[in-house]
Amino acid sequence: MTEECTPLDSSEEARTAAALVNEFTRRSHELLERHPVNARRRARGSPPANLILVRDAGDHLPSMPPIAERSGVQFGCFVEMPVERGIAQLTGMRVIPVPPSGVDKAGVYAAWARTATEEIKRSGGLYIHIKGPDEPGHDGDWEAKRAVIETIDRAFFATLLAGIEPEEVVVAVTADHATPCALHRHSDDPVPLLLAGGGVAPDGGRGFSESACAHGSLGTLKGVEVLPLLVKTAGAP
Secondary structure (H helix, E strand, C coil): CCCCCCCCCCCHHHHHHHHHHHHHHHHHHHHHHCCHHHHHHHHCCCCCCCCCCCCCCCCCCCCCCCHHHHHCCCEEEEECCHHHHHHHHHCCCEECCCCCCCCCHHHHHHHHHHHHHHHCCCCCEEEEECCCCHHHHHHCCHHHHHHHHHHHHHHHHHHHHHCCCHHHCEEEECCCCECCCCCCCCECCCCCCEEEECCCCCCCCCCCCHHHHCCCCCCCCCHHHHHHHHHHHHCCC
């Protein structure tokens, strides 16, 4: 390792936690070095997996208020990533099983949309998290990021809109964070937000991008303001 975990204070708990992280990291590195999967990767010229990233550890589940109590809406969700799935479960959302996007992203996104058109009849709202654009953002591959956004537009949204009555459903499109290709990581830049469907008055916007939304009628919102806005727009109690 070129850099070790260091305690942030002089407490015994901090020193023990840092020592455990370092021991786990060293041992996982030693195990991975001789693992058969990495032997096969080296044989075909691929880089070996040499470390397990230790992050977001905890020893208890946080107490989170049910989203239905805060919003008056019972949500269903389908998500790919464990973090988002865990948050959804902790807030009382009904987890709907869907296949991972994998290689056939277009086929899976279309299947997700068809599932959404059925599940919206059984839920007050749906939370759908699509991971696709984040990964090429981390890779700095703007062409791949554009391609997956186009796939989502063509396969997911086109299928979704064909299967719902737009005047009866409010559709919100946004992002949980920005992942600029230039940075290869998340940033705190504002993300665009689009609302369409029943109860939404058009504001003349002709595109969905940071620059287009900067001139939209919603203005700049804090994250905690988005859900109350959606509930109000949809006319939920």
